[in-house]
Amino acid sequence: MDKKAVDYSLYLVTDRELLGNKDLAATVEEAIKGGTTLVQIREKNVSTLDFFELALVVKQIAGKYNVPFIINDRIDIALAIDADGVHIGQEDMPLAVARKLLGPTKIIGVSASTLEEAVKAQDGGADYLGVGAVFPTRTKSDADHVSLAALRRIKEGVSVPVVAIGGIDKDTIQRVIEAGADGAAVVSAIIASADPYQAACNLRHIIKK
Template structure:
């Protein structure tokens, strides 16, 4: 297992959504994305029942551990605990970080979604390990997404904290460089990878652009 003390590379953070796969196997597609350059995987399953979510988490963990890529669970503390995942990502309407931390343990990664300076300060004060900032641009992958922040707001939030920041929301090849140039530690993507018929090639293009190659 990865431990929190180990340096985490947030550069290309894949958030899963099986809806976009057209029946393709999730674990196989995630491994292709990792082969292309994905550095962190968040398993997000809004519609799966608990058993299916758990079994997917176990399968992904087994596949990712040998590759040194951390597995983060979206929202569900019970699944993160049951699967012994590397961490948990929570939103503003989920369990607070102060509640999650004692249950999950100090060695796990906890991420918090933020969209303004007040939420950013909350993340700092409650012990989040990284913050997911967004939505940066309009996105079809989250029905209840807030108004887009835009590049300048992203740059402002970057100046307010030393915590790792991962930008999310409508990020693709066309705007990735502008996001990178704000000083973000990484970008979280859903549709930019999950809709691609060749997810490995799509991931490679994104990580190469991030690394300015």
């Protein structure tokens, strides 16, 4: 995978608690068909075996459509299934250690909520930054709030792609793109939707505009 060619514009983060009675793999596939450009699998409350098996299934789907597939936090899972990369938070494995384990060709994204964290991550070799939460979010109650003005300052202060995250849906996505974000990470706007394909289509349309 050419890291420079990755399209971060519509970045899907999974959350099985929001699926209702839908199947995760089928939901991811519908989202990709609708225009999702990157998939991150995030699992907080499952066994390592369950995460591994689920990640394998989702990797296969993403690979079928040539969409990059990354793992949240779990470098062991990323290595085990040869994912395209990982996303790590400020409390996770240090970036330098993650890079040493994964090697130079894998995508590593880092969460940042201040310009200082963003610059440090960029200087440490992060491929992109996840910046948020830009709006209130029900999927991460402990997330720091980042204003749109702060998002813009971070974007202006770094040269790596910036993906906004937190409470982004069809009503707010335009505002983060206008603030300079290279992409928007969405969770419930697609995962909780009764029609993930149409939800992704609608978001993609707004981004392209």
